Amino acid sequence: MSEPWEDEGPGEVKKFMYVNRKAPYGTIYALESLEVVLIAAAFEQDVSMVFIDDGVYQLKKGQDTQQIGMKNFSPTYRALEGYDVEKLYVEAESLAERGLTEEDMLVPVEVMSRDDLARLMDEQDVILSF
Amino acid sequence: MPIEVNGKSYETDEEGYLANLNDWNPDLATAMAAADGTTLDENHWEVINFLREYYEEYQIAPAVRVLTKAIGKKLGPDKGNSKYLYELFPYGPAKQACKYAGLPKPTGCV
Numbered sequence: 001m002s003e004p005w006e007d008e009g010p011g012e013v014k015k016f017m018y019v020n021r022k023a024p025y026g027t028i029y030a031l032e033s034l035e036v037v038l039i040a041a042a043f044e045q046d047v048s049m050v051f052i053d054d055g056v057y058q059l060k061k062g063q064d065t066q067q068i069g070m071k072n073f074s075p076t077y078r079a080l081e082g083y084d085v086e087k088l089y090v091e092a093e094s095l096a097e098r099g100l101t102e103e104d105m106l107v108p109v110e111v112m113s114r115d116d117l118a119r120l121m122d123e124q125d126v127i128l129s130f
Numbered sequence: 131m132p133i134e135v136n137g138k139s140y141e142t143d144e145e146g147y148l149a150n151l152n153d154w155n156p157d158l159a160t161a162m163a164a165a166d167g168t169t170l171d172e173n174h175w176e177v178i179n180f181l182r183e184y185y186e187e188y189q190i191a192p193a194v195r196v197l198t199k200a201i202g203k204k205l206g207p208d209k210g211n212s213k214y215l216y217e218l219f220p221y222g223p224a225k226q227a228c229k230y231a232g233l234p235k236p237t238g239c240v
Binding site for chain 2: 038041042075078079
């Protein structure tokens with residue numbers, strides 16, 4: 001019997017992509033996606049997160065939720081690195097349409113064109129959309 | 131089930147985790163540990179304080195794997211391993227230490 005501190009191997013590694021399309025507050029999608037990513041990180045898969053449309057606001061610096069009475073969970077995106085989730089892609093068109101740039105993002109991201117993202121999506125084994 | 135410390139009552143959830151993070155104080159941690167039959171020494175406090183700082187920064191309680199790695203980075207490899215942490219917190223380092231630190235139960239944790 002194995003002890004709890006003994007790691008089992010990761011088995012077959014699949015490419016998981018989590019696609020985030022919605023603004024961080026107002027619906028539960030952004031927070032749920034983040035929690036799923038944090039839990040699934042334990043399975044040591046090849047994980048990436050994509051931020052498209054209003055989803056880019058999830059990574060916007062300087063979020064202040066006091067007036068809407070919700071917890072500001074944006075600092076948690078900075079914990080992703082510690083969970084070995086380091087591939088964060090933001091769609092260039094979505095940023096531009098909202099007057100945002102890479103500088104507005106609260107974590108290091110890779111800004112990618114819509115076409116390149118489409119190609120990246122083609123390579124995935126599993127895509128989960130939130 | 132509320133927990134009584136120094137004549138004050140603190141709200142907890144059904145698993146004994148503190149309902150309000152801001153209620154926390156060191157006496158509360160000591161009392162929670164005593165209820166589990168544990169006496170906290172400086173090694174326990176090192177982990178508890180680490181967890182509180184982690185939560186302050188990231189707004190989550192870390193998974194045990196992440197906690198182990200982060201402890202190793204900060205306190206050295208002889209403390210950043212599962213065996214050491216399980217000896218300190220036999221009910222599961224993240225779960226038990228988070229409880230004493232007044233944090234919510236870690237997301238998807240042991």
